[in-house]
Amino acid sequence: MTTIIAASIHAAIQTKTVEYKQGDTTLEGFVAWDDAIPGARPGVLVVHQWMGLTDYEKQRAEMLAQLGYVAFCADIYGKGIRPKNTAEAGAQAGKYKSDRQLLRARVNAGLDALRQQPLVDVKRVAAIGYCFGGTTVLELARSGADIAGVVSFHGGLDAPDPNDGKNIKCKVLICHGADDPFSSPQDITALENEMRSGGVDWQLVKYGGAVHSFTQPNAGNDNSKGAAYNEKADKRSWAAMKEFFAEIFK
């Protein structure tokens, strides 16, 4: 494994890129931690949106580091595969959404890489994801990952296999825009039923007035496009995540 030192944003927050593997594929993640805090601490995997690993996820990782966690941004697509436009993003996201086993392998590789970070308390690990990454952390849960919890932020919600809930061992928090047009009411109901029949410890929060991408400042503010930033829903969902972590990392 090769690591490259990148810039640190805050005095205490350290960051670096981290190469790791899934099978023969090289992936390039990113880790952030606060070196002013001594000792092992919980680790949080961060899974990117359909555009691949960008500065957005890295900023979230730094925010998590400021909260005292080791945050590791997974790279699902592979080193150098960073879509330049929505067509490329759609092709990449579609590839993994239609091959959930590959998606699970990729996200679990990221989880392994997180666990290998020296400051991570491997007994206290969770995963969060945005958009495509929300779908991905739900797949991580369905893969039976032995982690404390997952949080989906405006993830694409569906239930490809209604029996998958039975494999979920961790707690699940889903933060969803009530006006998100990219998950149908039927798909959301199917997901709820999957969680219900699987006996999962799950929560779903719907934020009124929020559409897809509500945590993404670059998404603009035009709800009619189906994706837009919503400051209230962004802050509320981040607060909900913090409360969830406070519970699961006790």
Added chain:
Amino acid sequence: MTTIIAASIHAAIQTKTVEYKQGDTTLEGFVAWDDAIPGARPGVLVVHQWMGLTDYEKQRAEMLAQLGYVAFCADIYGKGIRPKNTAEAGAQAGKYKSDRQLLRARVNAGLDALRQQPLVDVKRVAAIGYCFGGTTVLELARSGADIAGVVSFHGGLDAPDPNDGKNIKCKVLICHGADDPFSSPQDITALENEMRSGGVDWQLVKYGGAVHSFTQPNAGNDNSKGAAYNEKADKRSWAAMKEFFAEIFK
């Protein structure tokens, strides 16, 4: 107005019963506050379940007082009207659920009584309600009450008038058991659409594995009865309320 000094549970928490009126009807509420805190503070109206004002709501008021609020338990049914069994409770709750104007008058009378409490900062007021009281605080919001927010805990969710959302000025947080059998998916969808079309700032949290009465320890633990205590959902919804108050009482 006559007041009677009742017992205080904690050294600093003071409580008393408070008589007040709605029209010609005498109502008997209950107020709790921390007298170790100086000066005006936000006020929270607490609306009772279908059994009427009981020790349960009074305990919640004391918990709110411990958080630094003045908490006032409304009495919707009237002084001395305290159902002894579910048949009586059903008759009382049914009376007000089928006469929403009367219900609004009663809950607004409680809001006025809260505002008259000397330590309340009348610019920072909210209402919470359980079960029947959840329905009631939604009606309080629909009545156009000039308050900061309402929180429903396992309230009966419906939308008798789909246009009512347009009258709502305050923020709305709905904490709901995902397996609560007393609100149909159709009624919940109708409520969501009412909020949506009214441009309301609303949030709905569904707690997996929770049925009706999930905050009520007396409800037992048999989900198959449709009403049962759920400690996780109780704690999570209380935390969500605290976060909501932190936002709206800024």
